[in-house]
Amino acid sequence: MPVEFSDRMTYPQSAPVLVVGGGLCGLIAALAARDAGAEVVLIERETHLGGSIQSGRGIVPAAGTRYQAAAGIVDSASQFAADLQRKSRGAGDVRMTLAVTSAVAPTIEWLADRHGVPWQLEPGLPQAGHAKQRFHGVPERSGVALVRRLEEAARRAGVRIITGARVLDLHASEDGRVVGAMYTRRDGTSEDIGCQALVLASGGFAANGSYRKQFMPAVAEAFYAGHRGSYGDALHWASRLGAGLRHTGAYSARAAFAPSCGQLLPRTLIDEGGIQVNLRGERFGNEVDGDADFAAQLMAQPRGLAWTIYDERIHQQAMGGDEYRVLAGSNAVHQGATPEALAAQIGVPAPALADVFDRVRDYQIGRSVDPFGRVFAGREPMALPLRAVCVTAALLHTQGGLMVDVHGRVLRDDGTPLPNLFAGGHAACGISGPHGSGYLPGSGWLCALSLGRLAGTSAARMVGWAGAQAPEAAA
Ligand SMILES: Cc1cc2nc3c(=O)[nH]c(=O)nc-3n(C[C@H](O)[C@H](O)[C@H](O)COP(=O)(O)OP(=O)(O)OC[C@H]3O[C@@H](n4cnc5c(N)ncnc54)[C@H](O)[C@@H]3O)c2cc1C
Numbered sequence: 001m002p003v004e005f006s007d008r009m010t011y012p013q014s015a016p017v018l019v020v021g022g023g024l025c026g027l028i029a030a031l032a033a034r035d036a037g038a039e040v041v042l043i044e045r046e047t048h049l050g051g052s053i054q055s056g057r058g059i060v061p062a063a064g065t066r067y068q069a070a071a072g073i074v075d076s077a078s079q080f081a082a083d084l085q086r087k088s089r090g091a092g093d094v095r096m097t098l099a100v101t102s103a104v105a106p107t108i109e110w111l112a113d114r115h116g117v118p119w120q121l122e123p124g125l126p127q128a129g130h131a132k133q134r135f136h137g138v139p140e141r142s143g144v145a146l147v148r149r150l151e152e153a154a155r156r157a158g159v160r161i162i163t164g165a166r167v168l169d170l171h172a173s174e175d176g177r178v179v180g181a182m183y184t185r186r187d188g189t190s191e192d193i194g195c196q197a198l199v200l201a202s203g204g205f206a207a208n209g210s211y212r213k214q215f216m217p218a219v220a221e222a223f224y225a226g227h228r229g230s231y232g233d234a235l236h237w238a239s240r241l242g243a244g245l246r247h248t249g250a251y252s253a254r255a256a257f258a259p260s261c262g263q264l265l266p267r268t269l270i271d272e273g274g275i276q277v278n279l280r281g282e283r284f285g286n287e288v289d290g291d292a293d294f295a296a297q298l299m300a301q302p303r304g305l306a307w308t309i310y311d312e313r314i315h316q317q318a319m320g321g322d323e324y325r326v327l328a329g330s331n332a333v334h335q336g337a338t339p340e341a342l343a344a345q346i347g348v349p350a351p352a353l354a355d356v357f358d359r360v361r362d363y364q365i366g367r368s369v370d371p372f373g374r375v376f377a378g379r380e381p382m383a384l385p386l387r388a389v390c391v392t393a394a395l396l397h398t399q400g401g402l403m404v405d406v407h408g409r410v411l412r413d414d415g416t417p418l419p420n421l422f423a424g425g426h427a428a429c430g431i432s433g434p435h436g437s438g439y440l441p442g443s444g445w446l447c448a449l450s451l452g453r454l455a456g457t458s459a460a461r462m463v464g465w466a467g468a469q470a471p472e473a474a475a
Pocket residue numbers: 020021022023024025026043044045046049050051052053056165166167168201202203204225226227228229230231233396397424425426427441442443444445446448
């Protein structure tokens with residue numbers, strides 16, 4: 001996937017704005033550029049759009065929307081930015097954080113007013129570190145449904161969408177101006193396309209084993225539960241064009257992937273008081289202290305495996321979720337009337353597991369303090385019988401990437417923008433800082449939406465569409 005430096009000027013086809021990647025960011029960028037009047041071509045390597053959004057409710061946090069106002073919720077971009085900064089312990093870029101929190105509410109309302117996306121506030125969800133109820137979703141409560149609505153909108157608006165085509169090479173002049181690209185189709189044929197501005201919306205790099213080893217060795221061998229398209233193509237090209245990279249060691253991961261049934265365990269199992277032990281039957285950390293950090297700790301345990309252990313009350317609570325019900329009906333869940341009986345079932349030393357059970361009960365009733373710092377107060381002590389599921393760590397996505405500014409322009413290390421390169425979503429550096437633990441739930445979608453619109457609008461403006469207005473309060 002090289003960048004070819006040449007003075008080539010002619011192409012058999014061209015697009016003023018070319019968008020690489022048809023996930024959430026690419027779809028929004030393409031719509032924004034098209035709305036601003038530019039002709040747009042979007043190229044996606046898979047045969048369908050959506051990228052990382054393969055499952056889940058697809059809920060986007062946005063502050064200061066009319067949907068919140070109708071529900072009597074007073075919220076603002078600055079309050080949202082403060083929540084993000086608190087989570088990242090001040091390590092996220094302050095200006096970028098405010099830019100994305102300022103852009104997201106207008107983006108939600110623009111999608112509703114201009115493209116008929118019927119948002120609704122999602123009440124009753126855990127706020128997960130957000131000071132206000134600010135998750136918005138579509139009535140189908142599905143990310144796939146949102147993608148379908150965006151694809152329909154993009155086609156209606158006249159975006160040319162090419163699927164099943166992977167962009168392999170970029171063509172650029174010596175000063176780093178992208179002039180075109182080459183993509184290959186699934187039948188092996190390839191085509192060239194010229195462009196005046198390029199938006200990189202091709203996701204992160206977690207699917208690429210070499211990048212994992214280079215940038216996040218602690219989880220390089222973790223099971224990868226994200227999208228295979230996140231191969232780091234944007235990182236590869238843009239760094240050759242001189243782009244700066246930032247926070248490439250930050251990732252999202254969970255110590256909760258059950259290999260026996262190929263799914264992530266619901267958070268309830270741990271949040272309600274469950275614990276994890278390694279194959280020696282020992283706890284090895286604070287199970288609730290940062291998904292990414294704990295996932296790395298799990299990977300450092302024997303064989304990178306652990307047992308999630310919980311009781312009947314937690315089991316009954318988890319049965320409210322469809323995915324857990326499927327899991328509970330499989331042979332992935334082991335049971336024991338006592339810690340010793342469970343230990344025999346799952347093959348860990350019985351004295352160790354019995355000792356952990358006694359200690360955790362002491363933490364739960366306040367008789368002693370967990371040396372790993374977990375606060376168990378507020379949860380009922382674990383009761384017999386017990387259940388256990390074998391888990392390993394799952395890497396979900398990266399959080400670092402290309403340095404961009406509040407207009408979605410890709411920057412060099414010295415902060416100057418590349419001539420005509422834009423990026424958003426997981427291709428760009430997020431706002432969670434250098435550590436995985438700085439990620440506030442919903443930040444992925446937040447950056448895909450906000451930066452997608454900023455990048456698409458800026459790209460259209462760059463190619464001369466005077467009608468292109470940046471989203472409100474973006475700068
Ligand atoms: C399991 C999982 C759970 C998640 N849960 C949440 C959540 O609860 N909340 C949240 O906010 N975020 C969540 N995220 C993150 C969220 O899905 C992403 O932040 C967001 O979807 C990223 O969008 P994107 O468009 O930047 O990238 P992607 O969705 O990765 O899209 C990139 C697209 O580019 C395509 N592409 C790549 N290279 C090329 C190429 N060379 N040529 C053509 N096409 C290319 C890919 O095929 C892909 O379709 C989750 C992610 C995963 C994996």
